[in-house]
Amino acid sequence: MTAEYTLQQLTDWNGRIEEYVRESGLDCYEQHFEICSYEDMLCYEAYVGMPSHYPHWSYGKAYERQKTFYQHNLSGLPYEMVINSDPCLAYLMKDNTLLLQILTMAHVYGHNDFFKNNRLFRRDTRAELTLEVFKAHAGRVRAYIQDPSIGPEAVERVLDAAHALRFQTSRNGPGKLPDRDTLRREAQEAIPERLQNDLLGFLAERGRLTDWERDLVSLVREEALYFIPQIETKIMNEGWASYWHYQILQKLELPQALHLEFLQRHNLVIRPHQGRVNPYFIGFKLFEYLDKTLGREQIFRVRAEERDQSFLRRYLTRELCEELHLFVYQKQGDDIVVTEVPDEEGWKQVRDELAGSVGVGGMPAITPKKVDQGTLILEHQYDGRELELNYARETLKYAARLWGGTVKLPTVIDGKARQLSSDEMPEIKGRL
Known part of the structure; x- marks a missing residue:
């Protein structure tokens, strides 16, 4: 003191x-x-x-x-x-x-x-269990590290992959745990409906993983779901x-x-x-x-x-845009060019650009689409923003590690549809 x-x-x-x-x-x-x-x-x-x-x-x-x-x-x-x-x-x-x-x-x-x-915290987290859950997770990870049949390097390899993909999970909360009948029905489906917007959850359940690996991926996913309301x-x-x-x-x-x-x-x-x-x-x-x-x-x-996106769309007025000096800009070569200002016509674009970039809206959404002869096909939910090359490369690498096989990702490169593969990454400079 x-x-x-x-x-x-x-x-x-x-x-x-x-x-x-x-x-x-x-x-x-x-x-x-x-x-x-x-x-x-x-x-x-x-x-x-x-x-x-x-x-x-x-x-x-x-x-x-x-x-x-x-x-x-x-x-x-x-x-x-x-x-x-x-x-x-x-x-x-x-x-x-x-x-x-x-x-x-x-x-x-x-x-x-x-x-x-x-409401996001009321729906998606149980505050009374927070500290105990994180302590339990720490104990499980340390147990795997100390297990002579597993060890720190193997644990680190799985955690690296799960961390890289941790926010490629459900953006609408964890949802209800499936009952036994649901799991039996889903066993016949390549990608169950409840996992169609949850890449990490899908890999945790369907990837070629041992029980302890599956547990680590599920653990990282559970912690990501805890933090998503804070991001949102x-x-x-x-x-x-x-x-x-x-x-x-x-x-x-x-x-x-x-x-x-x-x-x-x-x-x-x-x-x-x-x-x-x-x-x-x-x-x-x-x-x-x-x-x-x-x-x-x-x-x-x-x-x-509300969450940030709806909060801004509903309550950010033209007068506030002007008072807060908000504007939209783009990079053109080495220059920064202002493209929208909060005038009579442009303020809604300013508001919508800000609302679209907050929370998980600022992260690209990549989801499992289908499985084709053992190859996992992903989907980039393209909204006009192209993926960063390094992001796509790391996503494919770590998704393939957890899937245990080839992973492909259709996306847009320089305005044209292309497909990337974990087996053979194209050499592309700059942005995808």
Whole structure:
């Protein structure tokens, strides 16, 4: 703990924040905070916030990269990290100032309410099991690593493939587990209907895998399904938390010195970023606008029912596009060319481009289409955006590893239909 404040002060400020949280109508899980060092925060960030996670080289690589960037002042650290669990767990970095801890705690309660009430989280995750599930996964992976008949290299090979494909899974939640009769019927189908939009799930069930390999792929898929609601609501979630930390700190009657720092910190959080979208900025501005125009009761309904894509399509107006300085651009050779601005005709295109790029909409969708004499044929759901060459190459390589045979991928290259194969990748420069 730094000398600037004591644990009792944090406890007292948290009590005042919780009082306003209850008065405001926020509906939260029980909230737990853990104070950690910057090294701990780097580790939690690399291991996606989980206090217990299975080992894999990619997490160590992420830790070393983030540590190097932080030590050379090339990047900062998150003020907080919150886990969608019940009780809700959040980390506070002990080097933060007192005001930053107060702001962060208020911000965390916004996330907590969002996790508990947004329909994607209610439908797709069981917060009361989160920590135990991740601990169980870590135990299973370590058991396979320590098994002399398997070992770390074989485990790593399967995890590498599953990680590469982890978000090529159902984008509409895990769905219901099939019963015995359903599985018996599906055994006669090359690609069951419930797996037609779930490449990783299909490979986990139908790939030529041993039982332990199948378990690892299923484990990675289960964790991906846990994180998809967070990917799908990044703008809303951060905007909601930012909106509420602003409301709460305005009510706390902060001493003048703390209030000035609050204004500085808040503006740093929600400032626009040059060349990219700041989800805190967009989300905060939309919820602030909706509170003024629709009222407090309506914004609670919005946070419960929407995801980023529908949130932007329904509530991002021309006036907000102009205020937020949003525009559409394309790369033409070495130049960046603005193609749409939020004028009377172009603002809808600006809105739709942004909505189409958020969440999993920013990731290409590749699904199993059919099996032809042992060859798995995939489908790229082409929407005008061509695949990156490296993405296609890695997807084919890892899908073939889990399938245990040849995998082919029809797609579009330079505006023309082409088919790529894991057996013979064409040498194509630049983009596919």
